[in-house]
Amino acid sequence: VLILAIESSCDETAAAVVKNGRQVLSNIISSQIDIHTLYGGVVPEIASRKHIERINQVIEKALVDAGVTLSDIDAVAVTYGPGLVGALLVGVAEAKAIAFATGKRLIGVHHIEGHIAANLIEHKELEPPFFSLVVSGGHSHLVKVKDYGEFEIIGRTRDDAAGEAFDKVARAIGLGYPGGPKIDKVAKEGNPEAIEFPRASVGDSPYDFSFSGVKSAVLNYINGQKMKDAKINVPDVAASFQKAVTDVLVSHTIQAAKDYDMKTITMAGGVASNSALRQAMKTACAENGFKLYYPSPVYCTDNAVMIGVAAYYEYLKGVSDGWNLNAVPNLKLGER
Ligand code: ATP
Numbered sequence: 001v002l003i004l005a006i007e008s009s010c011d012e013t014a015a016a017v018v019k020n021g022r023q024v025l026s027n028i029i030s031s032q033i034d035i036h037t038l039y040g041g042v043v044p045e046i047a048s049r050k051h052i053e054r055i056n057q058v059i060e061k062a063l064v065d066a067g068v069t070l071s072d073i074d075a076v077a078v079t080y081g082p083g084l085v086g087a088l089l090v091g092v093a094e095a096k097a098i099a100f101a102t103g104k105r106l107i108g109v110h111h112i113e114g115h116i117a118a119n120l121i122e123h124k125e126l127e128p129p130f131f132s133l134v135v136s137g138g139h140s141h142l143v144k145v146k147d148y149g150e151f152e153i154i155g156r157t158r159d160d161a162a163g164e165a166f167d168k169v170a171r172a173i174g175l176g177y178p179g180g181p182k183i184d185k186v187a188k189e190g191n192p193e194a195i196e197f198p199r200a201s202v203g204d205s206p207y208d209f210s211f212s213g214v215k216s217a218v219l220n221y222i223n224g225q226k227m228k229d230a231k232i233n234v235p236d237v238a239a240s241f242q243k244a245v246t247d248v249l250v251s252h253t254i255q256a257a258k259d260y261d262m263k264t265i266t267m268a269g270g271v272a273s274n275s276a277l278r279q280a281m282k283t284a285c286a287e288n289g290f291k292l293y294y295p296s297p298v299y300c301t302d303n304a305v306m307i308g309v310a311a312y313y314e315y316l317k318g319v320s321d322g323w324n325l326n327a328v329p330n331l332k333l334g335e336r
């Protein structure tokens, strides 16, 4: 089964061809980061326009790299939510046009289902059930993956997503956008114990997250230092912030996996490529006897391969969307 997958939910225009769910024939990602960096974050209207300019070339390249033509394809998969509505619409309209013109099956995919499925690309032995810590630019979820496409959300963030906190803190300490990779890098030069930032928990629900408190604590610390005309040690701030966030992510994940009696833990989303988080989770999983999986960095951040992988399992279930498939900016995980 050959699936052409399209992803345009945020600021990456991406297309891929995936064979039998787990074999990557091509993976094309055209990032708009250079453009949005000028504005310190993603500008939705610009993102939509750039998707329109680039999507045909990106798809063409994905087909050429895979050595296939549209007639070889069995289904066209596309992210239809959640994400920026204008950005999503470009991919959805494109996928519908291709599927309609070629008479192929159309499969709408949930973006976060895609992020979770990214774990299946390089780990051929991995199968549900497993636990997943989803930490991306817009989501922080603890998810029990009961079967392919079947999810139970055990914990979620009450305010900022983990990636959002990285991006906001990076901006505050002058590292620019996107902040996650930059904090990851400078934190290597800093002392994670230098400054004590809060490890927030949500009283009544032990698996939920809250990252606005640690973000505010960093901002307050920076303002305090400025007021005193004191120096701000950027690597120390980055390392201490990163430690505060990863401590919470790891402890909640381990606790939930124990309570739900899950033996396998996966990580997904852009923040899953964070080196400190990977290291801390590795150590904790080894101590507690859990198997740990995470994708290579290129499959952690937005890409279309993960959409093709998730779509394959929907394909096997017989899912086929109609020409009324629409972009759903706030689509819930596990809903169709
Ligand atoms: P969502 O998937 O929730 O819709 P998104 O698609 O924007 O949001 P992703 O592409 O999964 O998010 O990930 C981007 C986020 O990951 C950004 O917030 C970025 O700062 C963060 N990120 C990327 N690399 C790292 C890293 N090494 N350390 C920490 N954060 C990182």
Ligand code: MG
Pocket (backbone or CB within 6 Å): 010, 011, 012, 302
């Ligand atoms: Mg992005």
Ligand code: FE
Pocket (backbone or CB within 6 Å): 111, 115, 136, 137, 301, 302
């Ligand atoms: Fe994403």
